[in-house]
Amino acid sequence: MATQAISLPDAEALRRTWETPPGWRGFFATVDHKVIGRRYLVTAFVFLLLGGLEALAMRAQLAASENGLLTPEQYNRFFTMHGVTMMFLYAAPVLSGFSNFLWPLLLGARDMAFPRLNALSYWTYLGAGILLYGGALAGAAPDAGWFSYVPLAGREYGPGLGTDVYALSLLLLTVSTTVGSANFVATLARTRAPGMSLDRVPILIWGTLTASVANLFALPALTAALVFLLLDRRFGTHFYDPEAGGEPLLWQHLFWMFGHPWVYIVVLPAMGMVSDVLPTFCRRPLVGHTLVATATVSTAALGFGVWLHHMFATGISPLALAFFSGGSLAIAIPSAVAVFAWIATLWHGRPAVAATPFLFMAGFIVLFVVGGVSGVMTAVVPFDWQLTDSYFVVAHLHYTLAGINLFPVLGALYYWFPKLTGRRMGERLGRWSFWTCFAGANLVFFPMHVVGMLGMPRRVYTYPSGLGWDAVNAVMTVGAFLFAAGIGMVLWNALRSLRRGEPAGPNPWGAPTLEWATPSPPPPYNFAVIPTVASRYPLWETESGPARSVLDRGPALGEGREALLTTTLDARPAAVLRMPGDTPVPFWLAAALTVLAAGALVGSTAIAALGAAGALAAVAAWLWPPRPDGPAATATPWGVLPLDGDGRGAVGWWGMAALIATEAALFAYLLFAYAYLASRSVAPWPGDGRPELRLAGTGTLVLLAGSALAWWSARQVKRAREGRAAAGLGATVLLGLAFLGIQAAELSRKTVRPDTDAYGSAFFAVTGFHAAHVLAGTLMLAFVCAALWRGRVTRRRTLVVDAAVAYWHFVDVVWLAVFATLYLVPYFR
Numbered sequence: 001m002a003t004q005a006i007s008l009p010d011a012e013a014l015r016r017t018w019e020t021p022p023g024w025r026g027f028f029a030t031v032d033h034k035v036i037g038r039r040y041l042v043t044a045f046v047f048l049l050l051g052g053l054e055a056l057a058m059r060a061q062l063a064a065s066e067n068g069l070l071t072p073e074q075y076n077r078f079f080t081m082h083g084v085t086m087m088f089l090y091a092a093p094v095l096s097g098f099s100n101f102l103w104p105l106l107l108g109a110r111d112m113a114f115p116r117l118n119a120l121s122y123w124t125y126l127g128a129g130i131l132l133y134g135g136a137l138a139g140a141a142p143d144a145g146w147f148s149y150v151p152l153a154g155r156e157y158g159p160g161l162g163t164d165v166y167a168l169s170l171l172l173l174t175v176s177t178t179v180g181s182a183n184f185v186a187t188l189a190r191t192r193a194p195g196m197s198l199d200r201v202p203i204l205i206w207g208t209l210t211a212s213v214a215n216l217f218a219l220p221a222l223t224a225a226l227v228f229l230l231l232d233r234r235f236g237t238h239f240y241d242p243e244a245g246g247e248p249l250l251w252q253h254l255f256w257m258f259g260h261p262w263v264y265i266v267v268l269p270a271m272g273m274v275s276d277v278l279p280t281f282c283r284r285p286l287v288g289h290t291l292v293a294t295a296t297v298s299t300a301a302l303g304f305g306v307w308l309h310h311m312f313a314t315g316i317s318p319l320a321l322a323f324f325s326g327g328s329l330a331i332a333i334p335s336a337v338a339v340f341a342w343i344a345t346l347w348h349g350r351p352a353v354a355a356t357p358f359l360f361m362a363g364f365i366v367l368f369v370v371g372g373v374s375g376v377m378t379a380v381v382p383f384d385w386q387l388t389d390s391y392f393v394v395a396h397l398h399y400t401l402a403g404i405n406l407f408p409v410l411g412a413l414y415y416w417f418p419k420l421t422g423r424r425m426g427e428r429l430g431r432w433s434f435w436t437c438f439a440g441a442n443l444v445f446f447p448m449h450v451v452g453m454l455g456m457p458r459r460v461y462t463y464p465s466g467l468g469w470d471a472v473n474a475v476m477t478v479g480a481f482l483f484a485a486g487i488g489m490v491l492w493n494a495l496r497s498l499r500r501g502e503p504a505g506p507n508p509w510g511a512p513t514l515e516w517a518t519p520s521p522p523p524p525y526n527f528a529v530i531p532t533v534a535s536r537y538p539l540w541e542t543e544s545g546p547a548r549s550v551l552d553r554g555p556a557l558g559e560g561r562e563a564l565l566t567t568t569l570d571a572r573p574a575a576v577l578r579m580p581g582d583t584p585v586p587f588w589l590a591a592a593l594t595v596l597a598a599g600a601l602v603g604s605t606a607i608a609a610l611g612a613a614g615a616l617a618a619v620a621a622w623l624w625p626p627r628p629d630g631p632a633a634t635a636t637p638w639g640v641l642p643l644d645g646d647g648r649g650a651v652g653w654w655g656m657a658a659l660i661a662t663e664a665a666l667f668a669y670l671l672f673a674y675a676y677l678a679s680r681s682v683a684p685w686p687g688d689g690r691p692e693l694r695l696a697g698t699g700t701l702v703l704l705a706g707s708a709l710a711w712w713s714a715r716q717v718k719r720a721r722e723g724r725a726a727a728g729l730g731a732t733v734l735l736g737l738a739f740l741g742i743q744a745a746e747l748s749r750k751t752v753r754p755d756t757d758a759y760g761s762a763f764f765a766v767t768g769f770h771a772a773h774v775l776a777g778t779l780m781l782a783f784v785c786a787a788l789w790r791g792r793v794t795r796r797r798t799l800v801v802d803a804a805v806a807y808w809h810f811v812d813v814v815w816l817a818v819f820a821t822l823y824l825v826p827y828f829r
Helices: 008-018 024-029 033-061 072-107 115-137 162-190 203-235 249-265 268-282 289-303 307-311 318-330 332-348 356-378 381-387 391-421 427-453 470-500 585-602 605-623 651-680 694-718 722-748 758-789 799-828
Strands: 562-566 573-578 633-636 639-642
Touching: 033 072, 033 115, 033 391, 033 470, 072 115, 072 162, 072 203, 072 249, 072 268, 072 391, 115 162, 115 585, 162 203, 162 585, 162 651, 203 249, 203 268, 203 289, 203 651, 203 758, 249 289, 249 307, 249 651, 268 289, 268 332, 268 356, 268 391, 289 332, 307 318, 318 332, 318 356, 318 381, 332 356, 356 381, 356 391, 356 427, 391 427, 391 470, 427 470, 573 633, 573 639, 585 605, 651 758, 651 799, 694 722, 694 758, 694 799, 722 758, 722 799, 758 799
Parallel strands: none
Antiparallel strands: 562 573, 633 639
């Protein structure tokens, strides 16, 4: 591998290797992170426009008292679609778009750790949006609010398909967000440039990484809540039915266990953008870089412990009120750390106040403080009681989302537009767009505090005259249209600059981070040689400075699509990763999942089965191991490095670890739901007496025997005894099927059914989820058996075996928790 600056012929060879071919096949098959990032951005901005139009329709309705522009039903649909669109289809995906495009460039990498998973994330996101808006256009728009509280979202009050569209589209979106989050975690852990230790990682990386980890642990709560809702609506279960022992507040607990972390998920990457853009225009490093990174992680961690912040008015105990109020106030501390770091950077720097990106980032700080202060106010229980469900809360929410998400996104668009397209956006129109957006945002959102104090409730489609709300609502409506005009100016500037913008050059802002070391737009391979990083700001290093990053010479890694794997803490070279090429399989898998969701929506078993079969076929084609031909290691300037790595050194290990982590969180939420319903039940729990232990105990022994056999089989692979390993895994498959048979026999003997009462619903849901995971683990092991028999697994490349066996061990550990909770605990009550 070359250690000098790469020559033009070598660069052209890299381009041919990494470039996606033109045409429709390349369109559906590309796995280039830059293309996927641009698609995310375009799609998210389309949804921003749709959500904005829905907001303008509502503001026009509320501009005057007793207005009849919209009917109550229409208003409820606009209200719900606006919330779902902005919260789920714009706020997080737009940040994923920037992160997908920028992460490998910021990290000095060739692509994301899992390029195909990256493509699947986008296509599934697009499928979720199509399902939601397709249902709305077909007359099945959800109308129970973006939070869909029960019993309003139940079958009794929402007999149409609107809520089902809501639930299925969000379930599809959780798939997109989960696989994307796993990809970000693995990319940060294993694909940083040599020398980019964790203390040199940009704050944007920390923001997205923290949000991704939070996604893995928060989204399962939403998954559980949505599945319970669909089961209640479609199959007559009783999770939320108080007449059969259910509890409507269970929905709020699960939803806000997801919802409060989600608030930080959609703002932390945006805050990271601000932390990385401000130093460029202040011409000095960020003050307190390490403290800001720590504050980012702390904010997300604290966010998991304050979900009852949204439920202060639901009658919870005084002790819980005190605890969660204190936790809500404590979140202000890491946020204040970030604010003071930004202010100190501005104070000690030389701000370029005329630059449009700087204006949006500075405007964000103002809006962030206003939204943060109103949030701290609602953390005080007596104050929250007075203003719950008033427009004051709407003001706080919109200052949080528009101020902390949208303004950094618009600033980031101006800042990274040269890197995205090779051209700069117009500065004069940019300044006009900022001041229009800033004035409009404050004009529409700040008066919401006032009208909330005057008693205007949220979620109303009209109001009587004479309450003093007319003038304030008229001002807010003017502000809304002014804000929309500012957004329109930004988008017009972007579209015009695509053709007429000034050519940017590699680094038009004089920025310090690694993405600006590449041409604008970057070539398909990103970096011609693998850079070596020696500081946080490699492009600001001086000749006389102690740190010397090397960006123009080093190994080219030109033997096919290759990337460098580095160690997690200090980014030392550890292996060479052979990246997958373009493939349409992610598109077909996302399409199959969308078809499956559509079949479930319309109640067609045939359509749903077609989607499920297509999904299984796509997964099999995706995961089938390549032939283990060729060398297992390669010579590099850092010595002989293994190809692809193995065990914890492989990116696939991180992918499976992320999957197990999010699935473990799912079962934690399921068991919480079971325990919560049990604690609230006035009827006997369990409903049919203490569970019988003989069959369940036998099933436990069968699973544990399967785990021991799977462990033994994995060791046989490492000893090059593939035949024994295949036989052992085949026996494990049979034990898994035996467990499913034992569980079916045990469940058939119960006197309660899923539709009998809340106990039956919860019991069958928990055991049913576990049975589905046992089936998934059995299919994984059968797949690995086939790969062993076909010679696709050797002692040097055992990742597929290790991953499947690790998942099987996880399934067994989960069963021990389920067995203890559902079968043993009733004997000690």
